Amino acid sequence: MSTWDVGTKGATAHARRALPLVAATAVLTAGCGGGSGPGTAAGEGKLADGKTFTMAYASDPGNLDPAKTVMSIAIGINRYLYDPLIHLDGKGEPEAGLAQKWKATTKTATFTLRPGIKCSDGSALTASDVAANIDYIGDPGNKSPLAGVLIQPGTTAKADDARRTVTLTSGAPDAFLLRNAGSVPIACGKGLGDRSALAKGGKGSGTGMFTMTEAVTGDHYTLTRRKDHTWGPGGSKGDTKGLPDKVTIRVIPNETTAANLLLSGELNASAISGAEQKRLAAQKLFHADVQAPLGGLYFNQGGSRPGEDEEVRRALVQALNLPDVGKVITNGTGKPSQGLVTDEPRACTGDSVTGNLPGHDLAAAKSALSKAGWKPGAGGIRTKNGKKLTLSLMYGTQNGPSMAAGAELIQKEWKSLGAEAELKPVDSPALNSTLFGSGNWDVSMGPIALAAPTQLVPFMSGPTPPKGLNFSGVDNPDYTALVQKASAKVGAAGCPQWQDAEKALIKNLDAVPYYNSLTPVFGKGARFKVSQGAIVPSSIRMYAN
Template identity: 30%
Template structure:
């Protein structure tokens, strides 16, 4: 059915945990009223244009194609370059027109017809047409698993029909009730046909040609990127400011060491730093530098369990993992106050979230009893055995993206050892870790999955349990929202009760910035909106 834009509104981030009172002025975040400037703490006056924002980020995935990357920080950068068909507001999770001015969804959710906005151009001067949309979706389908998120959003894709120059009809072989949310993400963002027609590696290295307010003018692997403002941008969703981007340029630097990123911000060498770590929070607070975050929707950071593995196929082992982890200690000791303890199979900012914290309580005695009842008996060193097999599982992680979680993983090792379960760490280069995950070559894997729709359960946990698959397929085929959310609630309970995944904490990428940086706001899937930022004189 056609949609109508909601009233113009700007959203601010809210802190995920109370910060020390002495630093409250540095990190307090407030909700701005409709049509306001969306500034950060303090009255900075109306937004101004101009200037360069220098931004430090921790890693480079070796790819800047939004339809292929996984990292949240890179997706935020791509969000400033690449627009989507629709926009998902962070406040009420409403969908607003963007590149599509309206759309219709078939009653069975097997087809979506998008009526495109006229006059939209990409940074190479080419126009947005229905042919462009078709080229994008066909290219994602051709990329397959290399489009690691986007390909899962297109499951069952039958094809795109060009109805006319500005009308595209996307058809699925089976219902896809979550597709509207999917096309709001940068992973399904629309790039120019010239970009979509490149091969996979060329797309990674050349950077996307988008229709957004900025264009990528430089990408040097492991060094940085530069975004330059486009002139004449005029098709932002109503929730965001209208017109050109406010900054002249965004200079992105790769700075792997979190302490160096923090030092550069404190010394005034950079304007904004991403992915603030626990060790840096006190330094930033003492310098009165604002820290802001929004909990990511979707699957919390968790231990993904390969239920097909001979050891982890045993439900007692999975339940021991779930009951044997002290989430309060893990999160409180190794992460910032901006990472909430997971309280269910979905993060609390996800539509349809169900609080299941009562089923996730730390109970090492219950973990031990479950293992004993299943025949896993303590060995001489305390690690349990059964039929001569030692209770040992490996934990896979990408060394670059998830290296900062080593303290958390080491503490988890200690906690699980107390119940007789041995965990060995298995670091791999990010690309190899992703390949191992896709091929099923893992026992446990630490990660999360961000998506502002409960269909994140299907994206992350498909083919791990037949009963769960039945529920997740059913919710995808249900167009009535109330009925769909009821099915999603059953799926969440099943994930926890059968320990199909072991939630730890809600994902969040805290950022810190100079007081001269204003307009911090997030999308519905918790990406920083770089095009909303602006600067005043320091």
């Protein structure tokens, strides 16, 4: 999900305040007000050592076990704690991470680790540690949400500790195997035998530039820099001048509060998706921008839910002026969606949305409901077999007040259709537990952030929770067939089939992507780059006041 901010892909996202579900393998380019990148910045002064970088997230991350989450906020924190085998540069090309060499097909991949990598407890990272990470996700019995997203179910790995090599055999063909498997966050040490420790930040089990030193659920998380870290992206090292000694992540649900703290200097970074953007931009604060698929609808097709009927889904979509809803949820700063994969650089490009979603037509929507057996009842509310057309509409509170306003607009337009919508605001952990746990929902506005079309597959096909990630209960034979064809081709060679697969979902209204936002991550007293929907820890630079 994920955005699942799926990404990490699971999963988003990120200093991505906006994304609950994310697949974290994309590299997002940073757009900077008043400068670009983490180097010397006009008005920031000189690089300073010994500082604390304080940033805000709108929700608690929940479970921090890197193999047990696709929630963007958890993924954003884990970027500090765990490194992947490879990074992606601005063009989407692989560069060294924990691995210094690699090769891959659609079925197998081999990674050679850099020498001298240490876990945060001082022990050496071994090829066996890496293989254990892969095996855990690939084992269906462990029910990792990354299974099918980054690692195919049934995938196994073999390690040669002497040669520092890990060779994995994918449980199913993966067109982007190198990109996906290489993005798995790697834990080591005692955490591999104690997942409960990983759930709390895995002290001593990290491979990243920082280690967790304090965790107060719902309030703050403190991380301390490892000066012995020498294997960051682009050759970055933990003893570089200007890096913060500590990182404090504060849980601040209210965007106005976060904006005020930025301006006062109590925060160094926060993603702002709502109206506070204008106030901060007017102060010419530095910002790195994240494209986020905020405008998306997903219908629960399980059991006797209204969304099970395609005609009902069609009527509900036709009743909405989606461009207007999109402008509301993005405060007029977004643009229409072109596909379900949004994290740049995308593995496949193209437009799978235009011409495949029904346009706004209230009369046609009412007609479609009538054909589906829903007739006007008392007060104009549609009924069928004595049951009112009532829907729960779930949206993320971490997405800011504009998402609530968008939900209210949808509620109003559905009322004109004769459908009642009960608004259900939830934070990221609650969204996760509802979609993948209780299943008690009708329509979700929770976005999914993806970098490669393969990462969408487990969310739109296969087993439903708790056995799988197909949270909507989608059963689309056309999509499944096209995925099989695309999966047999390496990388971009299968992009035409991947695009057709997306179109099959959208035409059937199994997924309704309609608007993307450009969410700025504002900074004060610090600069940074954004990659894979989150701040790159090694890119942070602190400045003297």
